[in-house]
Amino acid sequence: MEKRIITISREFGSGGRFIGEETAKKLGITYYDKNIINEIAEKSGLSPEYVRESAELSPKKGLFAYAFAGRDITGKSIEDMVYEAQRKVILELADRESCVIIGRNADYILKDRDDVLNVFIHGDMPEKTQRIMDLYNVGEKEAVKMMADTDKRRMTNYNFYTDQKWGKASNYTLCLNSSQLGYNRCEKIIMECSCNP
Template structure:
């Protein structure tokens, strides 16, 4: 079956977002990343700023605090409500059109579909640090800290909501090292696998 939906999970600084955007352009399909935030906010009733900070990342407190955060009488936390809204938006997008979806546990949310190619982009720390230094105009030590903290929060969110391990190769169709392959080759490989 031809793949029509590409999900891209990525380490911070690996260029996964850039690769995904380029693949979508070259294939002439929709690209969903930060623009999905408005839809999640609308469905959940939370502000776009809150969604931007919390829909893909766990709170900075860690997994234990995440699991036991405030819950309402139904047992749902605010994070659970945001995740459910995010899940519904991603399912609707997948029904509607061919696309590339960046992050947001889309690989897990769409795991029962046969027309999905799940990709994980990772990279070597020196290259990721250099990319973050350039993108955010920060020192190397700050870039390394940003990478570590962001990936920890992504990992915590993913592991909590999927019961899988973030970055584990068996959860994805492809796992690509952008430092070794380069962004362009990663994109080419993804497009070859979609056919």
């Protein structure tokens, strides 16, 4: 079956977002990343700023923050409401059109569909560090810290809401090392796998 939806999970600095955006352009399908934040905000009743900070990353305090988050009378925390709203938006997008969705646990949310290609992009430390230094105009030490913090928060959020392990190969159709393969080849492999049953 042709894969209509491509989800891309990625390590910070691996270029996963760029690869996803280019793949969507080349396939002529919609690219979803930060542009779904307003829809998630609308569904959750929370501000777009809050959603931008919380929809994919765990609270800065880590896993314990989920356990001790303030909960309403139904037992749901604000993080749970954001996740539920995000889940609804992603399911609606998948029903509506072919697309590339970056992060946001989309691989897990869409796991029951046959028309999804789940990709995990990772890379080698030196390349990722250099990319972050260039993109954010920071020194090496700061780049390494940003990488560790962001990946830890992505992992915590993913592990908490999916009962799966972030970055574990068996959760994805493809795991690609962008440092070894280069962005263009990653895009070609994803396109090939999405178009061929």
